[in-house]
Amino acid sequence: MKRIVPAGLTGLVLLAGVACGGGGGESSGGGDAAAATGPIDIWYSNNQEEVAWGEAMVEAWNAENPDEQISAQEIPAGQSSEEAIAAAITAGNAPCLIYNTSPAAVPQFQKSAGLVNLDEIEGARAYIEERTGDKAEQYVSPDGAFYQMPWKSNPVMIFYNKAMFAEAGLDPENPPLATHEEFLATSRTLVEAGVATHAIWPAPSSEFFQPWFDFYPMFAAETDGSLFVEDGAAQFAGEEGVAVAEFWKTIYDEGLAGREAYNGDAFGDAQSAMSTVGPWAVAVYGEDIDWGVVPVPTSAGTPAEEVVTFSDAKNVAMYTACENQATAWEVLKFSTSEEQDGALLEMTGQMPMRQDLPGTYAEYFAANPDYEVFAAQAERTVEVPNVPNSIEMWQTFRDAYSESVIFGDVDVQEAFTGAAEDVDGLVGQE
Amino acid sequence: MATSTSVPAQAGTEAPVRTPGGRRWGRLVGRQPIGFLFAAPYVLFILAVFAYPLGFALWMSFHDFFFSAPGVAVERPFVGLDNYVTVLGDPDVQRSFRNIVVFLLINVPLTVALSLVLATALNGAIRFRTFFRISFYVPYVTASVAVVAVWLYLFNTRGLVNEVLGGFAPDPSWLVNSTLAMPVIAIYVTWKQLGFFILLYLAALQNVPKETYEAAAVDGATKVQTFWSVTVPSVRPATTLVVLLATITGANLFTEPYLLTGGGGPDGASASPVLVMYQRGIEQGNPDVAAAIGVVLVVGVLVISFVNRYLLERD
Numbered sequence: 001m002k003r004i005v006p007a008g009l010t011g012l013v014l015l016a017g018v019a020c021g022g023g024g025g026e027s028s029g030g031g032d033a034a035a036a037t038g039p040i041d042i043w044y045s046n047n048q049e050e051v052a053w054g055e056a057m058v059e060a061w062n063a064e065n066p067d068e069q070i071s072a073q074e075i076p077a078g079q080s081s082e083e084a085i086a087a088a089i090t091a092g093n094a095p096c097l098i099y100n101t102s103p104a105a106v107p108q109f110q111k112s113a114g115l116v117n118l119d120e121i122e123g124a125r126a127y128i129e130e131r132t133g134d135k136a137e138q139y140v141s142p143d144g145a146f147y148q149m150p151w152k153s154n155p156v157m158i159f160y161n162k163a164m165f166a167e168a169g170l171d172p173e174n175p176p177l178a179t180h181e182e183f184l185a186t187s188r189t190l191v192e193a194g195v196a197t198h199a200i201w202p203a204p205s206s207e208f209f210q211p212w213f214d215f216y217p218m219f220a221a222e223t224d225g226s227l228f229v230e231d232g233a234a235q236f237a238g239e240e241g242v243a244v245a246e247f248w249k250t251i252y253d254e255g256l257a258g259r260e261a262y263n264g265d266a267f268g269d270a271q272s273a274m275s276t277v278g279p280w281a282v283a284v285y286g287e288d289i290d291w292g293v294v295p296v297p298t299s300a301g302t303p304a305e306e307v308v309t310f311s312d313a314k315n316v317a318m319y320t321a322c323e324n325q326a327t328a329w330e331v332l333k334f335s336t337s338e339e340q341d342g343a344l345l346e347m348t349g350q351m352p353m354r355q356d357l358p359g360t361y362a363e364y365f366a367a368n369p370d371y372e373v374f375a376a377q378a379e380r381t382v383e384v385p386n387v388p389n390s391i392e393m394w395q396t397f398r399d400a401y402s403e404s405v406i407f408g409d410v411d412v413q414e415a416f417t418g419a420a421e422d423v424d425g426l427v428g429q430e
Numbered sequence: 431m432a433t434s435t436s437v438p439a440q441a442g443t444e445a446p447v448r449t450p451g452g453r454r455w456g457r458l459v460g461r462q463p464i465g466f467l468f469a470a471p472y473v474l475f476i477l478a479v480f481a482y483p484l485g486f487a488l489w490m491s492f493h494d495f496f497f498s499a500p501g502v503a504v505e506r507p508f509v510g511l512d513n514y515v516t517v518l519g520d521p522d523v524q525r526s527f528r529n530i531v532v533f534l535l536i537n538v539p540l541t542v543a544l545s546l547v548l549a550t551a552l553n554g555a556i557r558f559r560t561f562f563r564i565s566f567y568v569p570y571v572t573a574s575v576a577v578v579a580v581w582l583y584l585f586n587t588r589g590l591v592n593e594v595l596g597g598f599a600p601d602p603s604w605l606v607n608s609t610l611a612m613p614v615i616a617i618y619v620t621w622k623q624l625g626f627f628i629l630l631y632l633a634a635l636q637n638v639p640k641e642t643y644e645a646a647a648v649d650g651a652t653k654v655q656t657f658w659s660v661t662v663p664s665v666r667p668a669t670t671l672v673v674l675l676a677t678i679t680g681a682n683l684f685t686e687p688y689l690l691t692g693g694g695g696p697d698g699a700s701a702s703p704v705l706v707m708y709q710r711g712i713e714q715g716n717p718d719v720a721a722a723i724g725v726v727l728v729v730g731v732l733v734i735s736f737v738n739r740y741l742l743e744r745d
Binding site: 079083090108205260263389402403 | 496497498499500501502504522579582583586587588602603605606608692693694695696697698709712713714715716
């Protein structure tokens with residue numbers, strides 16, 4: 001054993017020299033690929049409804065395009081979709097299109113040279129802007145180009161259990177949840193009545209994406225649609241951001257939310273009376289829970305039809321490993337056409353990111369009024385900012401939020417000011 | 431006393447004539463060159479899955495490195511110690527190293543003590559010995575994800591442990607208590623790995639000569655005296671191995687803080703260096719910083735291991 005370590009270190013030094021030769025090299029060039037047509041691979045999300053939509057869409061395309069067949073599969077299993085996609089980019093075996101690209105991961109994928117600049121495809125920018133309207137601007141990268149097609153959103157709202165509200169003596173049809181004070185009073189009533197362990201139970205864990213389901217929707221509402229970062233400066237340490245954080249801190253301090261992660265689905269298991277969800281929740285809880293839905297609260301009680309929230313969008317991106325990018329673009333247009341968007345809406349309940357959604361699918365919403373409120377909310381959403389070091393930025397914020405809001409170890413303003421300085425530094429890097 | 435190692439040529443045989451080059455080759459490959467062939471697969475395995483990644487990580491830690499698509503021309507300039515400065519100045523990284531020290535201080539002594547005592551007991555003539563041996567080994571071979579779920583039910587606020595403790599239950603509860611989260615993880619890992627270390631000690635105990643126990647019995651030693659004076663010194667090489675393995679596997683802690691405390695919670699109190707490496711390298715796309723954390727961790731583990739060996743093997 002005595003000889004192992006010196007031998008290992010010698011090998012380490014020798015191999016470090018070998019490794020220095022790795023990386024770099026010339027680009028394989030995308031000129032041929034950009035104009036090429038032929039078979040392509042695509043990945044889509046692994047939830048049952050999206051798989052069904054994906055299979056139907058692929059079948060419809062393949063029936064009409066025998067020379068440009070699509071091979072589709074679910075995103076490979078990993079800790080998260082983003083990790084699986086990042087690994088595929090690095091390995092050079094990413095598919096042509098992925099129908100579950102998180103906007104927060106786009107800056108990292110772009111830096112890795114894994115994404116095709118859609119602006120370089122003739123007519124692509126016009127198509128995106130015509131389909132999505134002004135909201136498309138949120139998905140433009142810092143270099144001014146689109147590297148993702150805005151696809152669908154899951155605007156975050158508050159789901160509540162009507163039976164629990166009624167049991168606690170609250171009006172289940174018009175619950176007082178519009179202002180922070182009302183939300184707190186309602187939560188106290190629910191917990192004191194003993195109808196649920198906690199009034200609401202968002203995950204208190206430290207993953208970078210958790211702010212999207214507690215802080216960010218309410219920050220968007222409180223600021224009437226401010227992005228997390230604007231013009232290279234963090235916005236969350238201002239008066240509105242701290243007000244939202246203090247609201248959540250009160251919730252945690254009074255035990256109205258759990259500091260411990262629930263091992264399962266707290267709302268589905270009737271351990272909490274409210275939850276932050278998107279329209280997907282209609283299909284998940286629809287038959288088991290008598291539910292109601294309201295917008296996220298603001299300190300002043302913004303009218304419901306004006307409340308802005310987080311979009312929780314998932315987009316489509318084209319990956320540079322694609323050898324038949326002309327076909328991939330045609331498939332992208334086909335799968336985001338009015339017909340396919342309608343199919344997506346019907347099969348998944350998720351909101352296609354196209355202009356005048358309620359008007360375009362008026363018939364559907366008339367027949368499915370449960371989704372109407374989400375469609376209206378989808379018109380008023382904000383996205384995560386498209387900035388460098390996006391995920392590191394969210395992790396920095398989550399750590400500050402965790403120590404100040406959830407666990408109360410540090411003053412909120414102090415923690416947020418420190419995190420804002422760090423975030424300013426991160427988004428300022430290239 | 432000096433002894434001669436030269437072997438005179440036997441009568442009737444002629445010593446082979448060796449050229450200087452042949453002697454050098456002989457020294458290099460030994461008398462059985464075919465041994466290289468047998469060792470080659472394992473050497474290649476070590477080079478491919480251990481030495482090359484380690485060397486590459488070392489190289490990454492001195493460069494501005496990020497993952498990119500193959501064939502793309504990317505600048506990866508040498509940045510000297512910048513990544514190490516970032517790592518050593520990062521409060522999250524500092525805290526993760528403090529956390530892992532707490533973990534090792536609980537886990538390693540507990541592992542050595544419990545596995546030696548239980549192995550000694552299982553080595554004796556006790557009833558249901560096979561049952562106990564299997565029972566201790568089952569957690570080791572069970573998937574962490576499944577076992578963690580059981581511990582979550584045991585140690586959450588309304589879990590069995592708190593139900594039993596009643597008014598004595600800690601507040602905040604175990605897994606969201608910044609003082610108790612890491613000790614709970616250390617105890618969990620000790621329990622889960624115990625079966626493996628018991629096996630090591632059982633193997634070592636088979637080699638302790640019975641005569642030493644008989645001599646101790648003749649001298650009138652009690653069971654406790656026999657344990658301290660015969661068993662413990664006799665299995666010292668195994669103890670060295672257990673301490674080294676427990677230290678190395680403990681320093682690589684990842685699954686438990688990731689699953690049991692929701693990503694190193696509460697508020698980073700149970701984050702380990704490997705968990706932070708995962709966050710920085712895989713989630714946040716900074717493999718160069720993650721590599722620097724890894725190198726610091728390797729160096730730290732080497733130092734601890736050398737100190738352990740020095741303390742445990744000196745006469």
